[in-house]
Every structure is written in structure tokens, then in C-alpha cells.
Amino acid sequence: xxxxxxxxxxxxxxEGNPLTVKxxxxxxxxxxxxxxxxxxxxxxxxxxxxxxxxNLVKGSYGFEAEFNKSQTSFHLKKPSALVSDSALYFxxxxxxxxQNFVFGxxxxxxxxx
Amino acid sequence: xxxxxxxxxHEVTEMGQEVTLRCKPISxxxxxxxxxxxxxxxxxxxxxxxNNVPIDDSGMPEDRFSAKMPNASFSTLKIQPSEPRDSAVxxxxxxxxxxxxxxxxxxxxxxxxxxx
Numbered sequence: 436x437x438x439x440x441x442x443x444x445x446x447x448x449x450e451g452n453p454l455t456v457k458x459x460x461x462x463x464x465x466x467x468x469x470x471x472x473x474x475x476x477x478x479x480x481x482x483x484x485x486x487x488x489x490n491l492v493k494g495s496y497g498f499e500a501e502f503n504k505s506q507t508s509f510h511l512k513k514p515s516a517l518v519s520d521s522a523l524y525f526x527x528x529x530x531x532x533x534q535n536f537v538f539g540x541x542x543x544x545x546x547x548x
Numbered sequence: 549x550x551x552x553x554x555x556x557x558h559e560v561t562e563m564g565q566e567v568t569l570r571c572k573p574i575s576x577x578x579x580x581x582x583x584x585x586x587x588x589x590x591x592x593x594x595x596x597x598x599n600n601v602p603i604d605d606s607g608m609p610e611d612r613f614s615a616k617m618p619n620a621s622f623s624t625l626k627i628q629p630s631e632p633r634d635s636a637v638x639x640x641x642x643x644x645x646x647x648x649x650x651x652x653x654x655x656x657x658x659x660x661x662x663x664x
Contacts, residue, residue: 469652471653477657477658478552478639479641479655481652481653484652525591536581536653538590538591540590541591
């Protein structure tokens with residue numbers, strides 16, 4: 436069975452500083468990995484995905500994520516955080532065999548001015 | 549396209565009443581998903597459809613829950629009878645066929661359900 440862990444419930448970072456939101460996964464076969472962001476009272480929005488190829492993927496709003504197969508991790512990063520990045524971030528995994536996206540519990544990011 | 553459209557945005561009902569949530573997926577998408585989000589359990593997949601056919605309903609909590617997709621542009625999630633523990637935000641999402649290279653979900657804004 437596939438699963439996703441986000442070890443931090445909350446991440447606080449000062450505006451302008453780099454941010455990292457952590458994600459580890461477990462899946463049989465090759466993983467499809469995703470990051471989604473949820474703003475208050477909104478649905479989840481796609482940020483980026485890793486399917487194959489370069490381990491560093493770039494996505495919306497200046498975010499990027501690094502796929503590390505040996506550590507089964509897919510951490511989300513941004514070089515310089517903005518207050519507007521404050522939101523709930525979800526990591527998700529999908530295997531090659533179904534359409535079932537399994538989401539992590541979410542990490543609340545607060546960027547302080 | 550207006551995106552995935554869900555209605556109502558908020559629903560407040562009393563225990564025992566029937567609740568129907570509605571979803572219009574993005575035109576041309578052939579997968580439709582219903583998720584439930586709570587603080588305790590996070591985001592849970594309830595059921596998903598492919599070309600209007602239910603593929604996996606193993607996440608539907610019990611027989612009180614049912615979902616239908618009578619055509620490519622409309623789906624409903626019904627709870628009958630509703631209970632306070634059903635209170636949650638219910639999201640609908642749609643996507644293209646994964647083999648076309650569009651492996652991502654488009655979410656609606658959700659329905660906030662409160663069962664008193």
C-alpha cells in the first residue's frame with residue numbers, strides 16, 4: 436500500500452528566508468509525486484509533480500522539489516519565502532497502477548513578515 | 549473553463565436528514581473524485597469514477613453514503629441519513645486520463661457540511 440508522511444505539522448519561516456517542507460513516501464513500483472497547496476476556504480491547487488527524469492522539478496510560484504529515491508523523499512523548497520506563501524501544503528503519491536492519489540496529512544506553512 | 553464547480557458551498561442540516569452534494573467537473577475530464585477533509589483524518593478518497601463508471605468506492609465509509617455520475621458533466625454524493633460525524637469539507641476533483649500525461653487533480657472549492 437502506498438503512503439505519505441509529512442513529519443512537520445507546522446513550519447514557520449521569516450519572509451525572505453529559504454523554506455523547506457518535508458515529505459517522505461512509500462509505494463511499490465515507481466512513484467508519481469505531487470505537491471498541492473490549499474489556501475483558506477479553497478480547494479487544493481497543483482504546484483508541481485515528479486514523474487520521471489530530472490530529480491529537481493520546478494513548479495508554480497517559484498517552488499521546486501527534489502526527488503531522492505534512496506531516501507524516499509520529495510521535499511518542497513523555495514529560495515525566498517513570501518508572506519503570501521502561508522498556506523497548507525500537501526504531498527501526494529500515486530503509483531503506476533491506479534488513479535488513487537494518496538495525500539499526506541498536510542503541513543501548515545506560516546511566513547512571518 | 550470555470551474549473552470544477554461544487555454546490556452548495558455550505559450546508560447545515562440536522563441529524564437524520566438527507567444531504568446531497570453536487571459537482572460539475574471540468575469539461576473533457578474523464579476522471580472524477582470525491583474526497584472528504586477533516587482535522588482528524590486529513591484528506592480521504594471516498595470514491596472515484598472513470599467515464600462515469602465507479603471504479604473504486606472502498607473509501608465510502610458506510611451504506612449511508614452513495615455517489616452517482618449520470619453523465620460526464622455531473623456527479624452527486626448523497627448521505628442518508630446524515631450524522632454529526634459526517635461534518636467535514638467534501639471536495640470534488642477531476643482529471644484527464646493519466647496516460648495522456650496529465651497526472652494531476654483539479655479541485656473544486658468544496659462543500660462545508662455541518663450536521664447538527
